[in-house]
Amino acid sequence: MCLLKVEVSENKKEYQIHINNKEISLLKDIVCETLKDNNYIVVISKKVHSLYGKILNFPKERTFILKDGEKEKNFKNYEKIMDFALRCKLKRNDAIIAIGGGVVGDISGFVASTYMRGIKYIQIPTTLLACTDSSVGGKTAINTKYGKNLIGAFYQPDEVFINVNFLKTLDKRQYNSGLGEVLKYAFIEKSCQCEEPINLMNFLSENYTKVLNKDTLTLLELIKMCVKLKISVVNKDEKENGLRRILNYGHTYAHALETFTNYRKYTHGECVAYGILFAINLAYTLGKIDKEYKFLCEDILSKYGYTEMPKYDKNKIISIMDEDKKSTHKGIHYILADSYASVQEEMLTTEQIKVLTGI
Numbered sequence: 001m002c003l004l005k006v007e008v009s010e011n012k013k014e015y016q017i018h019i020n021n022k023e024i025s026l027l028k029d030i031v032c033e034t035l036k037d038n039n040y041i042v043v044i045s046k047k048v049h050s051l052y053g054k055i056l057n058f059p060k061e062r063t064f065i066l067k068d069g070e071k072e073k074n075f076k077n078y079e080k081i082m083d084f085a086l087r088c089k090l091k092r093n094d095a096i097i098a099i100g101g102g103v104v105g106d107i108s109g110f111v112a113s114t115y116m117r118g119i120k121y122i123q124i125p126t127t128l129l130a131c132t133d134s135s136v137g138g139k140t141a142i143n144t145k146y147g148k149n150l151i152g153a154f155y156q157p158d159e160v161f162i163n164v165n166f167l168k169t170l171d172k173r174q175y176n177s178g179l180g181e182v183l184k185y186a187f188i189e190k191s192c193q194c195e196e197p198i199n200l201m202n203f204l205s206e207n208y209t210k211v212l213n214k215d216t217l218t219l220l221e222l223i224k225m226c227v228k229l230k231i232s233v234v235n236k237d238e239k240e241n242g243l244r245r246i247l248n249y250g251h252t253y254a255h256a257l258e259t260f261t262n263y264r265k266y267t268h269g270e271c272v273a274y275g276i277l278f279a280i281n282l283a284y285t286l287g288k289i290d291k292e293y294k295f296l297c298e299d300i301l302s303k304y305g306y307t308e309m310p311k312y313d314k315n316k317i318i319s320i321m322d323e324d325k326k327s328t329h330k331g332i333h334y335i336l337a338d339s340y341a342s343v344q345e346e347m348l349t350t351e352q353i354k355v356l357t358g359i
């Protein structure tokens with residue numbers, strides 16, 4: 001069992017992250033103990049509910065089941081969850097418990113941030129992506145037809161319970177998708193300014209069979225490493241005024257690809273991995289990294305199944321990047337590799353990106 005603490009500097013909020021492989025049947029009592037006598041609602045992914053609803057045993061009348069898929073992170077469901085919370089008479093001391101992947105976590109967190117100007121929320125992530133990334137750090141959001149995560153808030157959870165036993169039922173594709181964000185942490189590690197060295201790139205190279213086989217101890221270690229890196233960044237820059245932008249490594253291309261393919265063809269983590277491949281090529285063409293490092297990154301990505309970029313009209317994808325919230329009138333804040341496990345921000349216009357990618 002591992003217990004990590006987030007101490008966000010701006011609003012002084014502290015919360016704990018529990019990482020373990022306890023019996024899932026114990027979760028309800030553990031969570032309710034932290035809530036004391038306060039009321040709550042549970043927002044749970046439909047699939048996770050079908051797999052774990054009985055074992056979790058939260059009361060039916062307090063459970064909102066959210067259909068699965070990126071498309072569900074929308075205004076309509078935001079309103080439905082709000083209505084449900086109102087019907088359940090949640091008050092300002094009460095809480096929302098989010099059980100599922102990043103979609104459930106993001107939309108529930110956004111509801112929590114705005115319900116009566118903000119109530120508690122607890123994250124119980126059940127995908128690798130949510131365990132290693134989205135459940136920690138307080139980015140909450142919904143998508144609109146204009147793009148991904150355009151409406152949202154920085155709103156920290158009150159507690160995060162990561163239980164690796166959930167990952168046993170995650171299919172190979174969703175598991176590999178989570179590895180997209182995990183790989184991101186490996187490539188940005190030094191820039192995360194973590195006090196202790198983590199060496200995630202080595203860990204991923206040396207343990208890839210165990211990682212791919214979901215070995216429990218390896219997973220506990222892997223999640224701990226990623227969460228430590230994320231905490232290190234979020235504690236220094238909660239609201240993405242500077243350092244936190246490095247967590248967007250691979251995401252400029254990823255969000256454009258997700259929008260271009262209407263959120264249907266690829267998962268978020270897959271798009272991030274492709275975005276990293278795209279960024280590696282940009283950094284190499286700009287002369288920021290040498291061939292050796294480019295090959296090293298590509299080799300690790302390929303160990304986890306990310307060998308080739310999808311073949312889409314680059315011109316169109318690059319044009320969509322301009323609509324991302326990370327773009328300004330001057331250009332796009334692009335995160336690029338500059339040395340081993342290190343990245344830096346570069347302002348690039350879409351015209352420059354087109355030239356650099358040979359369009």
Ligand SMILES: NC(=O)c1ccc[n+]([C@@H]2O[C@H](COP(=O)([O-])OP(=O)(O)OC[C@H]3O[C@@H](n4cnc5c(N)ncnc54)[C@H](O)[C@@H]3O)[C@@H](O)[C@H]2O)c1
Binds near residue numbers: 133
């Ligand atoms: N807030 C943040 O900081 C942050 C960071 C990264 C990504 N995100 C967001 O996270 C979302 C992606 O999250 P995701 O990859 O977890 O996808 P997801 O939430 O869509 O879940 C993926 C699929 O896995 C299924 N699933 C979940 N847990 C399962 C389990 N234990 N066993 C079997 N199936 C299970 C779900 O039902 C779903 O079909 C995106 O919307 C992305 O924008 C947010």
